Amino acid sequence: MSMNRKDRRRAKALARRSLDDDARKVVSTHEAGHAVAKVLAAGQLGRSISEAISYIDMGSENDLGPSTDGTIVLSSQGVTFGPMFSQEITSAATEFMEGYFAEHGVPEGSNTLVPKGGDPYEHHFKIIELARAAGADIGKWFRARTFDAVAGPMAESIISNQSFNEVFWKGDGASGDRRSVASDAKIGGIAALDAVSTLNAMAVAAAFVMERPTGWQAILSLARKLPVIGRMDGSKAVDIIASIISEPELSGLFTEALEAIPRFERDISCAEIVVGTYPDGTNHVIKGADKIHSNDLQVVQYHCSSALEETLWNAFGDGAGRSTEVL
Numbered sequence: 001m002s003m004n005r006k007d008r009r010r011a012k013a014l015a016r017r018s019l020d021d022d023a024r025k026v027v028s029t030h031e032a033g034h035a036v037a038k039v040l041a042a043g044q045l046g047r048s049i050s051e052a053i054s055y056i057d058m059g060s061e062n063d064l065g066p067s068t069d070g071t072i073v074l075s076s077q078g079v080t081f082g083p084m085f086s087q088e089i090t091s092a093a094t095e096f097m098e099g100y101f102a103e104h105g106v107p108e109g110s111n112t113l114v115p116k117g118g119d120p121y122e123h124h125f126k127i128i129e130l131a132r133a134a135g136a137d138i139g140k141w142f143r144a145r146t147f148d149a150v151a152g153p154m155a156e157s158i159i160s161n162q163s164f165n166e167v168f169w170k171g172d173g174a175s176g177d178r179r180s181v182a183s184d185a186k187i188g189g190i191a192a193l194d195a196v197s198t199l200n201a202m203a204v205a206a207a208f209v210m211e212r213p214t215g216w217q218a219i220l221s222l223a224r225k226l227p228v229i230g231r232m233d234g235s236k237a238v239d240i241i242a243s244i245i246s247e248p249e250l251s252g253l254f255t256e257a258l259e260a261i262p263r264f265e266r267d268i269s270c271a272e273i274v275v276g277t278y279p280d281g282t283n284h285v286i287k288g289a290d291k292i293h294s295n296d297l298q299v300v301q302y303h304c305s306s307a308l309e310e311t312l313w314n315a316f317g318d319g320a321g322r323s324t325e326v327l
Contacts, residue, residue: 033155
């Protein structure tokens with residue numbers, strides 16, 4: 001029996017992926033991180049949890065352009081789709097979008113609001129312009145979108161025992177996430193330094209969520225149930241997540257993470273030495289590496305189980321301001 005191009009691509013992908021279960025686990029955990037973040041941040045976008053995820057495509061192999069070192073062309077192994085804009089942004093630009101789609105057409109199967117034949121930046125700039133004029137909180141939207149973007153690489157870094165900085169800034173698997181943050185900052189009029197500051201803070205938020213046993217368990221549970229190749233409907237993904245994370249946490253955990261960030265910043269700024277302590281008893285310096293052997297200085301200690309120590313170091317500790325990465 002002959003196979004069409006889609007069937008051949010699926011068979012090829014299945015054969016390749018079956019040879020590397022570890023790679024599949026990393027990809028599925030990455031996408032599950034995005035999915036859980038979308039659900040937790042839904043309220044910040046003025047949307048219900050049921051609206052958070054449209055669907056998750058695994059093994060789509062869409063072209064992502066060149067790798068970080070330029071030696072290969074990347075293809076997407078997984079994408080989690082959901083509404084791009086907050087409800088207040090969408091409401092403010094409804095009339096414009098309806099007119100634009102009437103002229104250019106609505107792209108089938110897409111939820112990025114990019115019209116056929118249209119310039120996505122032109123279209124998105126206009127949406128944000130209208131929303132800002134109507135009083136929509138663009139910064140709030142950008143925070144939620146960035147939380148989503150970093151949550152995938154954060155989950156990947158934990159499951160693969162790598163640093164978040166290595167995965168997000170240098171990993172080919174996070175190239176789409178880097179581009180997403182850069183694109184959102186561009187259309188939202190977010191200055192580069194503010195965008196990086198928000199990114200660092202949302203990495204803290206993502207690590208905070210994944211420190212919670214239910215947050216991490218929801219990611220692992222969804223990752224195990226994602227197809228190797230194919231699509232999971234958003235309602236099924238949300239049901240899996242909601243079966244692990246209780247309703248109070250679903251509606252409040254991201255807000256709790258956002259409220260914790262200024263406390264972390266304040267406490268770390270006031271302390272001379274801050275360390276993160278892991279369950280195995282090892283300590284990692286968040287701030288004050290040059291003073292760690294001083295006996296007369298009080299040490300602030302955070303108990304960490306995954307990536308919180310690294311993100312605090314990067315956002316508010318010794319690593320703050322030293323990043324050379326540019327969005």
